Amino acid sequence: xxxxFMRILVMFDLPVVTAxxxxxxxxxxxxxxxxxxxxxxxxxxxxxxPNSTLADAAIENIRKNKPEKGLVxxxxxxxxxxxKMEYIVGEGKTEVLTSDERLVIL
Numbered sequence: 001x002x003x004x005f006m007r008i009l010v011m012f013d014l015p016v017v018t019a020x021x022x023x024x025x026x027x028x029x030x031x032x033x034x035x036x037x038x039x040x041x042x043x044x045x046x047x048x049x050p051n052s053t054l055a056d057a058a059i060e061n062i063r064k065n066k067p068e069k070g071l072v073x074x075x076x077x078x079x080x081x082x083x084k085m086e087y088i089v090g091e092g093k094t095e096v097l098t099s100d101e102r103l104v105i106l
Contacts, residue, residue: 014070
């Protein structure tokens with residue numbers, strides 16, 4: 001198993017018209033947060049994965065916990081591709097290191 005860091009981006013557009021819709025939205029959002037995803041923008045969440053195999057497992061879990069209505073999209077990119085993201089307006093905000101420098105091998 002190789003350790004090529006991957007990023008999983010989840011983008012969603014869910015209806016919030018009825019109370020049941022809002023409940024489904026909140027349930028899905030809470031699932032993402034409990035699964036280690038961090039909000040990049042409203043309705044866009046991101047997670048760092050140590051390799052492609054674990055990223056695929058996380059994506060499969062998203063499929064199992066998807067809401068009934070709306071649109072949910074997932075994009076898996078390498079850490080190197082993610083690092084090339086350009087900020088056109090504004091700047092990125094993060095509370096954690098976004099590189100593999102934080103990796104400690106014992």
